[in-house]
Amino acid sequence: xxxxxxxxxxxxxxxxxxxNFTLTGRAARGLAxxxxxxxxxxxxxxxxxxxxxxxxxxxxxxxxxxxxxxxxVLAVYLLGVDRVLVMPHTDCGMSKVTDPDVHALTSEQxxxxxxxxxxxxxxxxxxLRHDLMRIRSTPFLPKDLPVTGAIYDVHTGLxxxxxxxxSDAA
Numbered sequence: 001x002x003x004x005x006x007x008x009x010x011x012x013x014x015x016x017x018x019x020n021f022t023l024t025g026r027a028a029r030g031l032a033x034x035x036x037x038x039x040x041x042x043x044x045x046x047x048x049x050x051x052x053x054x055x056x057x058x059x060x061x062x063x064x065x066x067x068x069x070x071x072x073v074l075a076v077y078l079l080g081v082d083r084v085l086v087m088p089h090t091d092c093g094m095s096k097v098t099d100p101d102v103h104a105l106t107s108e109q110x111x112x113x114x115x116x117x118x119x120x121x122x123x124x125x126x127x128l129r130h131d132l133m134r135i136r137s138t139p140f141l142p143k144d145l146p147v148t149g150a151i152y153d154v155h156t157g158l159x160x161x162x163x164x165x166x167s168d169a170a
Contacts (some may be wrong), residue, residue, distance in 0.1 A: 023052040026080035031055070032072060034131070035087040036094070040154045043087070055081055061094030062087060063119040064131035073140045084145065086131050087159070089123055089152040096120040125150065128162055145161040 031054035033043050043049070043056050055075045057068055064086065075081035097105075099118045106113045121127045128149045135147045149162035 017084060020051050025041070027053065027055050027075065028080070030080055032075045032081040032084045033087055034058075034062055034064060034068055034072075034084065035152070036060065036089055036092060036153070038089060038092065041089060041152060046152065046157060047085075055079060060088070060125040061092060061119055061121050061127070062131075063094075063121070063127065064134045065119060068132070069138055069140065071157060072135065076141055076145065083136060083143070084147045086128060086135070086147070086149040087152050088121070088128055088149075089154050091154050092124070094119070095124055098122060101141040125162075132162065 014103050029049060031047075031049070033047070033054055034057045035041055035043050037058045037060055043058075044051065044053065047054070055071075057071055057075075059065065059135070072084060098120050102118045102120065103113050128151070132147055132149050135141065135145075145169065148164075150159040151162070
């Protein structure tokens, strides 16, 4: 079996029942979700959404990187996003290592990653506050854009909203 044969077979089955051909690419519910790439997270399901409702931005640790900001700008001005949820999660691998740890691990395999920043998460609450502020303070997004954060518990399925701050938009 070739490495991706199972995926192509599954896609052929999916395509036979495909019904989302009328979706436009705009976020029907006006939502962008920044979350982790962790495979335990089903962002649409846990938020009661369906395909086409939201833009889902995923990376290791649910961090608001320069690329996430770039994508949010496009989502807001081109794709109907009018609110943003930053949603990291419990038991995240990014909270269990530091950037130097990752550099050391890759170095053991002969790979030099010192030119990369991995945005590991030594303090999840602080990282979430930082990332929310990063979105709220960028000059590239509307100042009144509603932005909030919540931590998803991978063991219970529940979201815990981040403590509200004076700068939270309603």
